[in-house]
Amino acid sequence: xxxxxxxxxxxxxxxxxxxxxxxxxxxxxxxxxxxxxxxxxxxxxxxxxxxxxxxxxxxxxxxxxxxxxxxxxxxxxxxxxxxxxxxxxxxxxxxxxxxxxxxxxxxxxxxxxxxxxxxxxxxxxxxxxxxxxxxxxxxxxxxxxxxxxxxxxxxxxxxxxxxxxxxxxxxxxxxxxxxxxxxxxxxxxxxxxxxxxxxxxxxxxxxxxxxxxxxxxxxxxxxxxxxxxxxxxxxxxxxxxxxxxxxxxxxxxxxxxxxxxxxxxxxxxxxxxxxxxxxxxxxxxxxxxxxxxxxxxxxxxxxxxxxxxxxxxxxxxxxxxxxxxxxxxxxxxxxxxxxxxxxxxxxxxxxxxxxxxxxxxxxxxxxxxxxxxxxxxxxxxxxxxxxxxxxxxxxxxxxxxxxxxxxxxxxxxxxxxxxxxxxxxxxxxxxxxxxxxxxxxxxxxxxxxxxxxxxxxxxxxxxxxxxxxxxxxxxxxxxxxxxxxxxxxxxxxxxxxxxxxxxxxxxxxxxxxxxxxxxxxxxxxxxxxxxxxxxx
Amino acid sequence: xxxxxxxxxxxxxxxxxxxxxxxxxxxxxxxxxxxxxxxxxxxxxxxxxxxxxxxxxxxxxxxxxxxxxxxxxxxxxxxxxxxxxxxxxxxxxxxxxxxxxxxxxxxxxxxxxxxxxxxxxxxxxxxxxxxxxxxxxxxxxxxxxxxxxxxxxxxxxxxxxxxxxxxxxxxxxxxxxxxxxxxxxxxxxxxxxxxxxxxxxxxxxxxxxxxxxxxxxxxxxxxxxxxxxxxxxxxxxxxxxxxxxxxxxxxxxxxxxxxxxxxxxxxxxxxxxxxxxxxxxxxxxxxxxxxxxxxxxxxxxxxxxxxxxxxxxxxxxxxxxxxxxxxxxxxxxxxxxxxxxxxxxxxxxxxxxxxxx
Numbered sequence: 001x002x003x004x005x006x007x008x009x010x011x012x013x014x015x016x017x018x019x020x021x022x023x024x025x026x027x028x029x030x031x032x033x034x035x036x037x038x039x040x041x042x043x044x045x046x047x048x049x050x051x052x053x054x055x056x057x058x059x060x061x062x063x064x065x066x067x068x069x070x071x072x073x074x075x076x077x078x079x080x081x082x083x084x085x086x087x088x089x090x091x092x093x094x095x096x097x098x099x100x101x102x103x104x105x106x107x108x109x110x111x112x113x114x115x116x117x118x119x120x121x122x123x124x125x126x127x128x129x130x131x132x133x134x135x136x137x138x139x140x141x142x143x144x145x146x147x148x149x150x151x152x153x154x155x156x157x158x159x160x161x162x163x164x165x166x167x168x169x170x171x172x173x174x175x176x177x178x179x180x181x182x183x184x185x186x187x188x189x190x191x192x193x194x195x196x197x198x199x200x201x202x203x204x205x206x207x208x209x210x211x212x213x214x215x216x217x218x219x220x221x222x223x224x225x226x227x228x229x230x231x232x233x234x235x236x237x238x239x240x241x242x243x244x245x246x247x248x249x250x251x252x253x254x255x256x257x258x259x260x261x262x263x264x265x266x267x268x269x270x271x272x273x274x275x276x277x278x279x280x281x282x283x284x285x286x287x288x289x290x291x292x293x294x295x296x297x298x299x300x301x302x303x304x305x306x307x308x309x310x311x312x313x314x315x316x317x318x319x320x321x322x323x324x325x326x327x328x329x330x331x332x333x334x335x336x337x338x339x340x341x342x343x344x345x346x347x348x349x350x351x352x353x354x355x356x357x358x359x360x361x362x363x364x365x366x367x368x369x370x371x372x373x374x375x376x377x378x379x380x381x382x383x384x385x386x387x388x389x390x391x392x393x394x395x396x397x398x399x400x401x402x403x404x405x406x407x408x409x410x411x412x413x414x415x416x417x418x419x420x421x422x423x424x425x426x427x428x429x430x431x432x433x434x435x436x437x438x439x440x441x442x443x444x445x446x447x448x449x450x451x452x453x454x455x456x457x458x459x460x461x462x463x464x465x466x467x468x469x470x471x472x473x474x475x476x477x478x479x480x481x482x483x484x485x486x487x488x489x490x491x492x493x494x495x496x497x498x499x500x501x502x503x504x505x506x507x508x509x510x511x512x513x514x515x516x517x518x519x520x521x522x523x524x525x526x527x528x529x530x531x532x533x534x535x536x
Numbered sequence: 537x538x539x540x541x542x543x544x545x546x547x548x549x550x551x552x553x554x555x556x557x558x559x560x561x562x563x564x565x566x567x568x569x570x571x572x573x574x575x576x577x578x579x580x581x582x583x584x585x586x587x588x589x590x591x592x593x594x595x596x597x598x599x600x601x602x603x604x605x606x607x608x609x610x611x612x613x614x615x616x617x618x619x620x621x622x623x624x625x626x627x628x629x630x631x632x633x634x635x636x637x638x639x640x641x642x643x644x645x646x647x648x649x650x651x652x653x654x655x656x657x658x659x660x661x662x663x664x665x666x667x668x669x670x671x672x673x674x675x676x677x678x679x680x681x682x683x684x685x686x687x688x689x690x691x692x693x694x695x696x697x698x699x700x701x702x703x704x705x706x707x708x709x710x711x712x713x714x715x716x717x718x719x720x721x722x723x724x725x726x727x728x729x730x731x732x733x734x735x736x737x738x739x740x741x742x743x744x745x746x747x748x749x750x751x752x753x754x755x756x757x758x759x760x761x762x763x764x765x766x767x768x769x770x771x772x773x774x775x776x777x778x779x780x781x782x783x784x785x786x787x788x789x790x791x792x793x794x795x796x797x798x799x800x801x802x803x804x805x806x807x808x809x810x811x812x813x814x815x816x817x818x819x820x821x822x823x824x825x826x827x828x829x830x831x832x833x834x835x836x837x838x839x840x841x842x843x844x845x846x847x848x849x850x851x852x853x854x855x856x857x858x859x860x861x862x863x864x865x866x867x868x869x870x871x872x873x874x875x876x877x878x879x880x881x882x883x884x885x886x887x888x889x890x891x892x893x
Binding site (some may be wrong): 382 | 740744762
C-alpha cells in the first residue's frame with residue numbers, strides 16, 4: 001500500500017513541478033494541480049445525538065474567491081467546515097472537489113485531496129519545532145527510509161514561512177509562538193501539502209487588529225494564486241472587508257447566499273438573527289433595587305501565568321458579566337473561585353466571610369455555585385436519569401428516611417426544581433441525554449437552584465442551546481437576580497452580555513482591563529476591550 | 537431565594553412508574569431479570585440431569601458454601617468498579633486476611649479478636665490502595681497489581697511452610713460449614729453482606745457519590761462530590777469485603793490458605809461484570825451482582841458435581857462471560873449506545889491523570 005505524501009517545491013524555486021513521493025521517498029510521477037478546484041458541498045445535513053445541526057445546506061468554494069460563512073453561535077458554520085474537511089461525516093449530502101465526488105472523507109483523505117481546515121484553535125505539537133510542525137505526518141526523508149532529511153525540512157520551511165509572512169526561526173518550538181503565528185504556520189502547512197482549498201474557522205477572534213490585517217493580506221495573496229478560501233467570522237466588518245461571497249446560516253439552515261456587493265449589512269444581520277435588528281429587547285433590569293449588599297468579593301486572585309491580580313465585587317440582585325477571548329483566563333478565574341483550581345494568591349469572601357481552602361463542596365455549601373462551560377463533559381451525567389442529574393449538586397443533603405435516601409422525596413425535590421426552570425422531558429426517569437440541549441441546560445440550572453445559592457457563576461450559559469431556549473435562559477437568570485441572587489455571566493457572545501448584564505468586566509490576557517456599566521454595555525464597546533484595545 | 541417565576545409547563549411523571557423509552561434505571565433492572573431467568577434455567581437443567589445436584593433442596597443450599605466467599609469478594613469489587621476503578625489486590629487480600637487471622641489465633645489471640653484485627657488490617661490496606669491512587673494519581677490497575685504481589689508474598693511469608701489449621705468449632709460453624717436447619721451459615725452471612733452493600737450503593741449518599749463518579753468523574757467534581765474521599769472509601773469497602781471472603785475461605789477449609797488468592801480474584805471480577813456492573817463505571821446494580829454470584833457458582837458446581845474437571849468448569853465460565861458481554865454490547869448497540877465511546881472515555885480519564893487540575 002503506498003501512502004503517498006505530496007510535497008510542493010516552494011514557488012520561488014525554478015523547478016516548480018509538483019512531485020508525489022511514496023513512503024520510501026522515491027519519485028513516482030509528476031502531477032500538476034487539478035485544473036479546477038471548485039469545492040462543492042451540496043444538500044449537507046448533520047445531527048448530533050438526534051439534534052439537527054445542519055439541514056440541507058449547500059455551499060460552493062470557487063477558486064480565486066473568499067467565501068464567508070456568517071451566522072450566530074451554533075448556526076452550524078464550524079460544523080459545515082468540519083464536514084468539508086473530513087472531521088465529521090455528513091448524515092446526508094455530497095461533497096465534490098473539482099467534479100470528483102468525495103465519499104467517506106477523512107481528515108487525512110481531505111489533506112491528500114488538497115483540502116485544509118485551519119482550526120479555531122491551532123492544534124500544533126507544542127514541543128516540536130515550527131519546521132517539524134509544518135511537516136508532521138509527512139516528514140521527507142533521504143534515499144534511505146526512516147532517515148529524516150532535516151536540512152531539506154529547514155531549508156524548505158524557511159521559504160514557506162517567508163511566503164506566509166511568518167518571521168521566525170524555523171527551529172522555534174511551537175509553544176513559543178503567538179496564536180497569530182500559529183495560524184500562519186497552519187496556513188504554511190496547507191501550502192506544504194499543496195492544498196488548493198483552505199478553510200479558516202474563526203481565525204480572527206483571538207487576533208489583534210494588526211494581526212488580523214496580516215492574515216487578510218495573506219488570504220488575498222492566496223486568493224490571487226487561485227486558491228479557494230473559506231472563512232468564518234463573527235465580525236461583520238471583517239466579513240465585508242475580505243469576502244467575495246457570503247452564505248448566511250441560521251439554526252443549521254442556509255438562509256441567504258450572495259455576492260458581497262449584492263447584500264447590505266442590514267440585510268445580512270436580519271438574515272443572521274431572523275428578525276430585524278433592535279427587536280430583541282434588553283432583559284437586563286434597570287437599577288431599581290435598593291438592597292445592594294456586597295455578596296462576593298474577590299481580591300488579588302492570581303494563578304500565574306493564566307491570570308493575575310483579579311479583584312472584583314458582586315452585589316445582591318446584580319447580573320455582572322465577564323468578557324474575554326477564549327484563552328484570556330475567564331474560565332480559569334471562575335474555576336479558581338469555585339475551588340477547582342488552586343490559586344497562588346488572593347482571597348475570596350462570601351457575605352463577608354472568607355472562603356478558605358476552597359473546594360467545590362465547600363463553595364456550594366457556602367452558597368456559591370458554578371455552571372461549567374462544557375456541559376457535555378463537566379455538567380451532565382449523560383447516562384443518568386433527569387432526577388439524579390438534578391440532585392447531583394446536593395448529594396450530602398439528599399432527604400433521608402431511616403438513614404437511607406428517600407427516593408420518593410428525592411424525586412419530589414427534583415420535580416419541583418425542574419419545574420422552576422421548565423425542563424421538558426418525557427419523565428424524571430428519562431436519561432438526560434435524551435433531552436435537547438436547551439432542556440439539559442435548564443436541568444443544570446435546576447441542579448444549582450436546589451443548592452440555594454447566593455452567588456452563581458454561569459459559564460457560557462447558552463452554549464449549545466437553540467435560539468428559543470436562549471431567551472428562556474435569559475429570563476431565568478433575570479428572575480434569579482430579581483429574587484436576590486448575585487450572578488456572574490461568562491460569555492464569548494458579546495451580544496449576550498450586552499443583553500443581560502448590568503455591568504461587564506473585561507479580561508484580557510489574564511487581567512481585568514476594563515469595566516463598563518449600564519448604558520455603556522454595548523457589543524461594540526465590549527468588542528474593542530476584549531481584544532485589548534480602547535484602554536486609557 | 538424564592539422561586540424563579542418559570543411557567544409551570546413541565547409535566548413530569550415520577551420515574552418509578554415511567555414507561556418512557558431511555559429510562560436508564562429500567563435497563564439495569566431488565567438485565568437483572570435476565571440473570572434471574574438464566575439462574576432458574578440453570579438450576580432446573582442441572583437438577584434434571586445431574587444426580588445429587590438438587591439433593592432435595594438441601595444439597596442445592598449446601599453447594600452455595602463452595603462459592604459464597606467469591607461472592608463476598610465480588611460485592612466489594614463491584615463497589616470499586618462502579619467508580620470506574622479496579623482492585624486487582626482483592627484475591628491476595630483474602631489470603632492475607634485469612635493468614636493474619638490464623639497466625640494471631642495460633643499466637644494466642646482469641647479467634648474472634650483475631651478476625652476483627654484481620655478485617656481492620658484489610659480495610660487499612662484498602663485505604664492505602666485508595667490513598668496511593670488518589671493522592672499520587674496513579675492508575676488503580678497498577679497500584680493494586682503491585683499490592684497484589686505484596687499481599688501475596690506477605691501472606692506466604694507469615695503463613696510459613698504449613699499455615700495454621702484446625703480452628704475452634706464455633707468459628708468453623710459460623711464462618712464455615714455450619715448450618716441452621718438446611719440453611720448454611722455462610723449463606724446467612726452472605727445475605728447480610730449483600731443487603732448492606734446493596735443499600736450502601738443504592739440508597740446512601742456515599743453510594744450516590746460512587747455511581748455519579750463512575751458515570752462522569754469530571755461532572756462529579758464540578759457538582760461538588762468529594763471524588764478522592766469517595767474513591768478511598770470504595771477501596772476500603774473492597775479491602776474489607778475481600779478480608780471477609782478470606783475469613784470465609786479459612787472457615788470452609790478449616791485452614792488458612794495462602795495459595796488461593798488469584799483463583800478468587802478472576803471469578804470475582806467475572807461475577808461483577810456478569811452482574812451488569814459496567815467495567816467503565818457508573819452503570820450496574822448490586823442485585824445483579826448477587827444473582828450473578830449464584831449463576832456462576834451453580835454453573836461451576838453443577839459441572840463439578842456432574843464429574844467435569846475444574847478446568848472445563850473454568851472454560852465454561854469464560855465462555856459464559858463472553859456470551860453475556862456480547863449479548864449486552866449487542867443490546868447497547870441496538871439502543872444506540874456506542875461502546876467505543878465508553879472505551880474512549882476510559883482513555884480520556886487515563887490521560888487526564890497527569891493533569892494538575
